[in-house]
Each structure stands twice: as C-alpha cells, then as structure tokens.
Amino acid sequence: MSPAPPVRSDDPGSFPWSVFHERHPKLVQQVLDALPYGPAERAAVEDLLAESTTGLLRPLTDDGDDHELWLAWGRDVWGTPWGEAPFLWAESYFYRRLLAATGYFGSGAWRGVDPFAPFKDAELAGPAVDEELAALDGLRGLTAERRTEALLASALWGNRADLSFGLTAAPVAGRPAGLVADDSRLLLAAPAAAGPARICLVADNAGRELLPDLVLVDHLLTEAPATEVVVYVKPYPYYVSDATMADALATLRRLRSSAEPEAGRIGLRLWQAMNTSRLAVRTHPFFCAPLPYREMPPDLRAGFAGATLTILKGDLNYRRLVGDQLWPAITPFAEVAGHFPSPVAALRTLKSDVVVGLDPQVVADLDAYGTPWRTSGTHALIQVHGMA
Numbered sequence: 594m595s596p597a598p599p600v601r602s603d604d605p606g607s608f609p610w611s612v613f614h615e616r617h618p619k620l621v622q623q624v625l626d627a628l629p630y631g632p633a634e635r636a637a638v639e640d641l642l643a644e645s646t647t648g649l650l651r652p653l654t655d656d657g658d659d660h661e662l663w664l665a666w667g668r669d670v671w672g673t674p675w676g677e678a679p680f681l682w683a684e685s686y687f688y689r690r691l692l693a694a695t696g697y698f699g700s701g702a703w704r705g706v707d708p709f710a711p712f713k714d715a716e717l718a719g720p721a722v723d724e725e726l727a728a729l730d731g732l733r734g735l736t737a738e739r740r741t742e743a744l745l746a747s748a749l750w751g752n753r754a755d756l757s758f759g760l761t762a763a764p765v766a767g768r769p770a771g772l773v774a775d776d777s778r779l780l781l782a783a784p785a786a787a788g789p790a791r792i793c794l795v796a797d798n799a800g801r802e803l804l805p806d807l808v809l810v811d812h813l814l815t816e817a818p819a820t821e822v823v824v825y826v827k828p829y830p831y832y833v834s835d836a837t838m839a840d841a842l843a844t845l846r847r848l849r850s851s852a853e854p855e856a857g858r859i860g861l862r863l864w865q866a867m868n869t870s871r872l873a874v875r876t877h878p879f880f881c882a883p884l885p886y887r888e889m890p891p892d893l894r895a896g897f898a899g900a901t902l903t904i905l906k907g908d909l910n911y912r913r914l915v916g917d918q919l920w921p922a923i924t925p926f927a928e929v930a931g932h933f934p935s936p937v938a939a940l941r942t943l944k945s946d947v948v949v950g951l952d953p954q955v956v957a958d959l960d961a962y963g964t965p966w967r968t969s970g971t972h973a974l975i976q977v978h979g980m981a
C-alpha cells in the first residue's frame with residue numbers, strides 16, 4: 594500500500610483551510626457569546642484564533658493532566674506553522690487549546706466548565722429531542738430486525754446533528770442524499786448471534802447523536818441477554834459537541850425522566866444495566882489524541898481486543914480509523930482499517946475529505962454530480978471489517 598499524503602489545512606480554498614479560516618472564527622464568537630468569560634479568557638481565545646491561522650504550533654502552557662502526553666504527541670510538529678501540520682493534528686490541538694484558553698484546565702473558577710455546554714444543553718432540552726423521544730413508542734410494533742434497521746439508521750444519521758458542523762454547513766433541504774457504502778447487512782446479523790458478546794461503541798456527539806446511540810445500545814442489550822456493551826466517551830469537551838461522561842449522564846436522565854412511556858423504559862433499563870455492569874461507560878486520554886487509532890496505546894488496544902464488534906461513530910473517529918490521509922476513495926476499507934484490534938464498523942456522515950472503500954462507479958457518479966459530497970454531511974456510510 595503506497596502511503597497517501599496527510600491532509601493539511603494550508604491550501605486556501607480547501608475544506609480544511611475553511612475549517613480554520615471560516616468555521617473557527619464563528620465558533621469562537623459563539624463560545625464567547627454563550628458564557629460570560631472575563632477579559633483574560635476572552636483575550637486568550639482571540640489570541641488562539643490568530644495564532645492558529647498565522648502562527649506556529651507552541652507546546653501547552655497549562656497544567657492539564659495531559660500536558661506530558663501532548664508534549665510527546667507534538668514532538669514532530671512543535672515550531673511548525675499550524676497549516677503545515679497534519680490537519681487532524683492541528684484541528685485536535687485547536688480544541689485542546691480552546692479549552693485551556695477558557696480556563697478549563699486552570700486553577701480558577703472556570704476550571705472544568707464545558708464551554709460548549711450551553712449549546713449541548715439547548716439541544717438536549719429542545720423540541721427535536723422531544724419528537725425523537727415520542728417516536729420511540731412507534732418502534733414497539735416492529736419486528737426485532739426492523740427495529741434494528743430503524744435504530745441503526747437513527748444512530749447513523751444522528752451523526753449529522755453535529756453542533757460544530759452546523760456553523761458553516763449550508764442547510765440541507767429534505768431527506769439525506771444517501772449511503773455511499775452500505776455494509777449494514779453484516780451488522781443486522783450481529784444482535785441475533787447466540788452466546789456472550791461484548792460490543793464497544795465509541796461515541797461521537799452528545800445530544801441528538803448520543804440519544805439514538807444509547808437507544809441502539811438498549812436494543813442490543815434487550816435482544817441479546819448475554820451481551821455486554823461498553824460505550825467510550827471523550828475525557829473532556831472536544832470538537833464542540835463530542836460526548837463526555839457528563840453528557841452521557843444528561844442523556845440518560847433525559848430518557849429516564851421522559852413522560853413518553855417507551856423512552857422512560859429505555860432510560861430505566863440503561864440505568865439498571867449500568868448498575869450491573871452490562872453497560873459500562875469508559876474513557877481514555879487517547880480519545881482526545883491528535884493521532885490515528887493505528888497508534889493507540891497497549892492498554893486501550895487491550896480493551897478493544899476480543900470485542901465481538903466495535904462501532905465507531907462519526908467523522909472524526911473515521912479519520913482516526915483509516916488515517917487522515919488523501920487516500921484514493923477506492924482504497925479497500927480492510928486495507929486501512931484492518932489494524933483495528935477487533936471487528937469494526939464505521940457509522941459516519943461525510944464531513945471531511947477522507948473516504949475509502951467506495952465502488953469506482955459510485956465515486957464517478959458522485960463526482961459527476963458536482964456537489965461537495967465528501968464534506969457537506971448529505972452522504973453517509975456504513976463500513977464493516979472483520980465480520981463474516
């Protein structure tokens with residue numbers, strides 16, 4: 594396999610360039626408007642924005658527990674212009690530095706305050722979630738297989754509801770455009786498999802994505818009594834809406850306290866599953882690393898090894914699974930995802946340039962259509978490796 598070049602953000606007009614030069618300024622403004630930060634935090638956030646578009650990558654100056662880790666993760670990029678570092682590296686570091694700028698890792702009163710909480714809270718309390726909770730009653734009449742299909746689709750398209758993505762994505766009218774790759778038949782067989790199973794789900798966004806993810810988890814636990822599920826969340830707020838333990842708990846409470854009967858039942862079952870360890874929520878510093886999963890440390894690798902299946906949600910997890918590189922889109926998925934320590938399924942809406950495992954005709958048709966199908970969130974994929 595010849596190495597594909599890493600995606601970088603220094604080409605004006607490219608998608609990664611627009612993330613730094615168009616999306617981040619809007620994001621920073623929203624963060625500064627959403628909470629009453631003082632002059633020190635506001636200045637630090639503005640400085641970060643300027644540094645990340647025109648400056649060099651400098652090591653952390655805060656006292657976060659991950660300080661030494663970032664020092665090592667950045668050993669090859671310190672002193673490099675942000676745009677010349679790999680896009681995955683630079684974008685991840687931007688979010689880490691944004692937290693630091695808001696005082697998240699400091700010793701003052703802003704320590705531990707999630708700068709994205711106002712957006713996450715509003716989404717979880719909003720009418721779209723009310724509708725999703727109400728719709729759960731309608732699933733009860735379906736066969737188990739149809740329910741799996743419906744819940745898989747909700748978990749997949751829930752990834753489109755990414756708060757960061759909403760900053761610059763043009764509104765998409767009507768129904769999503771569709772799947773560019775679909776291995777869902779391999780997944781549909783999974784819950785029916787007899788015997789003990791351990792399924793890992795690496796979560797992505799909170800709110801309208803984590804909600805259907807947890808409903809899918811409940812379905813897996815209910816349909817296969819010998820199944821255990823581990824949900825992995827981020828150790829700290831990241832990429833705007835990425836789910837942390839606090840977000841997982843808020844989502845569970847939203848389900849459990851719902852007046853909608855089925856939502857309430859699902860919330861209670863998930864709560865009890867956590868009480869008995871059939872459902873565990875875990876985290877690891879590597880989930881905020883600016884690196885591909887190929888480089889995951891041995892303890893995390895051991896956690897995935899032996900799992901029946903790991904479901905990786907979302908765009909960022911996909912970039913980290915296959916490597917944030919300019920692969921030809923027809924590169925076989927197995928070639929770049931085969932390093933993962935367990936059978937793996939990627940459920941992702943496309944929000945960045947990286948994609949593999951596509952049929953040449955599909956690529957030709959999408960390219961011929963002339964819309965930015967790789968980055969607009971209108972298309973999605975389900976890709977599976979390691980399951981017969």
Ligand SMILES: O=P(O)(O)OC[C@H]1O[C@](O)(CO)[C@@H](O)[C@@H]1O
Nearest residue numbers: 755797798907908909910944945
């Ligand atoms: O929430 P998700 O699906 O991981 O999406 C995150 C994606 O959003 C972006 O930050 C902007 O589209 C991408 O660079 C990143 O991969």
